[in-house]
Amino acid sequence: MPASAPGTPVDAARERAVVAAVPTGLLVGGSWRDADRGATLAVDDPSTGDVLTEVADASPADALDALDAVLAAQAGWAATAPRERGEVLRRAFEITTERAEDLALLMTLEMGKPLAESRGEVAYGAEFLRWFSEEAVRAYGRWSTSPDGATRLLTMKQPVGPCLAITPWNFPLAMATRKIGPALAAGCTMILKPAAQTPLSALAFADILREAGLPDGVLAVLPSSRAGALVEPLLADARLRKVTFTGSTPVGKRLVAQAADNLQRVSMELGGNxxxxxxxxxxxxxxxxxxxxxxxxxxxxxxxxxxxxxxxxxxxxxxxxxxxxxxxxxxxxxxxxxxxxxxxxxxxxxxxxxxxxxxxxxxxxxxxxxxxxxxxxxxxxxxxxxxxxxxxxxxxxxxxxxxxxxxxxxxxxxxxxxxxxxxxxYGLxxxxxxxxxxxxxxxxxxxxxxxxxxxxxxxxxPAAPFGGVKASGFGREGGAEGIEEYLDTKYVGIRL
Missing domain, CATH: 3.40.309.10 (Aldehyde Dehydrogenase; Chain A, domain 2)
Structure with a gap:
C-alpha cells in the first residue's frame, strides 16, 4: 500500500496493512515459528488502548533453542569475510531507508511517538547499519617488538561469541540496530529480546536482515512477556558470551549479577537524570x-x-x-x-x-x-x-x-x-x-x-560513543568504540 504523504492523515487501511506485513513468530535458526505451546502476547496502541496484533510469546525453552541456533552459526559467521559482513549491513541500511515510511508508521502505532519523530528514529537507526558496515573491516590488531628485542608481539581481534541483546520500548528500532550492527560487524551471532510493548519494529527489522542476506541462525528474535524467565537460562549457560542491555538501572544490576557466574561480558546503558x-x-x-x-x-x-x-x-x-x-x-x-x-x-x-x-x-x-x-x-x-x-x-x-x-x-x-x-x-x-x-x-x-x-x-x-558512568552503566555504543564491545583481544608471542 502506498505511503501517505507527510502532512496528511494516515488512512486506517494503511495502518492495518503495515501491521499485517510484520512477521509475528519467533525467528530461530533462520525460520519464523510459533512459540512453545503456541503462546502469544498482545501489542497495544498506546494512543487508544486497542490491540494492534498478537505476536509469539517466547518461553525459556524457546530461548535455549535460539541459543543452540546462534551457537551453531557462530563459527561460520566469524569466518565470513569482514567485507561480506559489512555488505550485509549495508544492504540492510538501504532496505531500511527505502521502507522508512512503513517502519515509521509501525513504530508510531506500537510506541506512540509522532510520525515525524519516528521518521527521525528510522534514519538514526539506519545510520548504525551504515556506520558498522564500514567498521567491519577496521578491527585492527598490531605487530611490535618486545623491549628486549627477542620476541615479536602479535595482537589480533576476534569476535566475543554468541550475544544476548535486550532492548527497551522507547526506541524500538534504533536500540536494535545500535546493538545488532556492531555485533554482526564483529562476527558475533546474537539473540535479540525486544521489549514486550514494542516487538513489531524489531520483527520487521529482522525480516529486513534476512532479505539483506544474513545467513540463517546468525540472529534470533524472541519477543516475550516474561523477560526474567526467558533471560535466566541464557545467562546460566556458559555458551552465551556477552549480554548487552538498555533499560533501567535496577534491572541492569540484576543482569550484571546473573552474568557474573559465567563471567559473560556485559555492557549496560541504564537510567539517566x-x-x-x-x-x-x-x-x-x-x-x-x-x-x-x-x-x-x-x-x-x-x-x-x-x-x-x-x-x-x-x-x-x-x-x-x-x-x-x-x-x-x-x-x-x-x-x-x-x-x-x-x-x-x-x-x-x-x-x-x-x-x-x-x-x-x-x-x-x-x-x-x-x-x-x-x-x-x-x-x-x-x-x-x-x-x-x-x-x-x-x-x-x-x-x-x-x-x-x-x-x-x-x-x-x-x-x-x-x-x-x-x-x-546517574551520569549518562x-x-x-x-x-x-x-x-x-x-x-x-x-x-x-x-x-x-x-x-x-x-x-x-552513530559516529560518537554513547554511554554513561556511575549508575548509568558502562560500555559504549556507536563510534569506533562500539565494535570493541564485541571483540576480544588475543596476544601471540613469537620467539624468532
Whole structure:
C-alpha cells in the first residue's frame, strides 16, 4: 500500500496493512515459528488502548533453542569475510531507508511517538547499519617488538561469541540496530529480546536482515512477556558470551549479577537524570530551543531527556516563561495526526507515575506554569508541563521522569551549578549552555557524565560513543568504540 504523504492523515487501511506485513513468530535458526505451546502476547496502541496484533510469546525453552541456533552459526559467521559482513549491513541500511515510511508508521502505532519523530528514529537507526558496515573491516590488531628485542608481539581481534541483546520500548528500532550492527560487524551471532510493548519494529527489522542476506541462525528474535524467565537460562549457560542491555538501572544490576557466574561480558546503558545547565551568558533563545529538544524528544521518554533544568537566577524567570510558552503550544494527540507534536506515554501506568512526581513537587511548593495533568481522553496522554520553585528534595530531582515534565531550579555560582548537576547517582548525559569557552570546557570536564551536549539539545550520533558512568552503566555504543564491545583481544608471542 502506498505511503501517505507527510502532512496528511494516515488512512486506517494503511495502518492495518503495515501491521499485517510484520512477521509475528519467533525467528530461530533462520525460520519464523510459533512459540512453545503456541503462546502469544498482545501489542497495544498506546494512543487508544486497542490491540494492534498478537505476536509469539517466547518461553525459556524457546530461548535455549535460539541459543543452540546462534551457537551453531557462530563459527561460520566469524569466518565470513569482514567485507561480506559489512555488505550485509549495508544492504540492510538501504532496505531500511527505502521502507522508512512503513517502519515509521509501525513504530508510531506500537510506541506512540509522532510520525515525524519516528521518521527521525528510522534514519538514526539506519545510520548504525551504515556506520558498522564500514567498521567491519577496521578491527585492527598490531605487530611490535618486545623491549628486549627477542620476541615479536602479535595482537589480533576476534569476535566475543554468541550475544544476548535486550532492548527497551522507547526506541524500538534504533536500540536494535545500535546493538545488532556492531555485533554482526564483529562476527558475533546474537539473540535479540525486544521489549514486550514494542516487538513489531524489531520483527520487521529482522525480516529486513534476512532479505539483506544474513545467513540463517546468525540472529534470533524472541519477543516475550516474561523477560526474567526467558533471560535466566541464557545467562546460566556458559555458551552465551556477552549480554548487552538498555533499560533501567535496577534491572541492569540484576543482569550484571546473573552474568557474573559465567563471567559473560556485559555492557549496560541504564537510567539517566540529565541536568540542563543554563548560565547567565547563554543565548537564551537558543537555550530554550535546545531545552525543547532535550526534554520533549520522544515525549520525554528517553534516558537522554533533560530531567533537571538548572538555570542561573538572573535568567531563570525568563527562561521558564519562554519554555512554558513553547511547551504549551505543542499539540497533544495521536502520533499519526500530522499536527501532533506530543504523543501518548507508553502505558497508563507510566502516565500515572509521571503525575505522581508532579504532584509530589507541587505538594513541596512548586508552581505549575503550564500543564500538570493527565488528559481525560482514551490512551495515556499527559500534558507538557513546566514547574518552577522545585525543591531539591522533590522526587523528580532524583528519579527519572520519563515524561513531558520540565522542573526548573536556580543557581547563583558556577560551582553550585556543577554540584547540583552531579548530585545524583546517574551520569549518562549533561547539557550546558554558555558563550564562554573557558567556562564551557571547565564545566564539561567537571560534569560526572559520559556525554555532554555543549550548546545543543541532542547528543546522540552513530559516529560518537554513547554511554554513561556511575549508575548509568558502562560500555559504549556507536563510534569506533562500539565494535570493541564485541571483540576480544588475543596476544601471540613469537620467539624468532
Amino acid at each position: 540529565a541536568p540542563f545547565l543554563v548560565f547567565s551568558d547563554a543565548d537564551l533563545e537558543a537555550a530554550v530551543e535546545g531545552a525543547v529538544l532535550a526534554k520533549m524528544r520522544n515525549i520525554g521518554e528517553a534516558c537522554t531527556a533533560a530531567n533537571r533544568f538548572l538555570v542561573h537566577e538572573s535568567v531563570a524567570e525568563e527562561f521558564a516563561r519562554r519554555l512554558a510558552e513553547k511547551l504549551e503550544a505543542m499539540p497533544v494527540g495521536r502520533g499519526t495526526e500530522p499536527s501532533t507534536k506530543v504523543g501518548p506515554l507508553i502505558t497508563r501506568q507510566a502516565r500515572d507515575g509521571v503525575h505522581e512526581l508532579v504532584a509530589d513537587a507541587v505538594a513541596g511548593g512548586a508552581t505549575v506554569l503550564t500543564g500538570g495533568e493527565a488528559l481525560d481522553v482514551p490512551g495515556s496522554f499527559y500534558s507538557p508541563t513546566v514547574l518552577t520553585g522545585v525543591r531539591a528534595d522533590a522526587r523528580l530531582q532524583q528519579e527519572e521522569i520519563f515524561g513531558p515534565v520540565a522542573p526548573v531550579m536556580t543557581f547563583s555560582e558556577d560551582a553550585e551549578a556543577v554540584s547540583l548537576a552531579n548530585s545524583t547517582e 548525559v549533561s547539557y550546558l549552555w554558555t558563550r564562554d569557552v573557558s567556562r564551557a570546557l571547565k564545566t564539561a570536564e567537571a560534569l560526572q557524565s559520559g556525554m555532554v551536549g555543549l550548546n545543543q539539545g541532542v547528543v546522540s550520533n
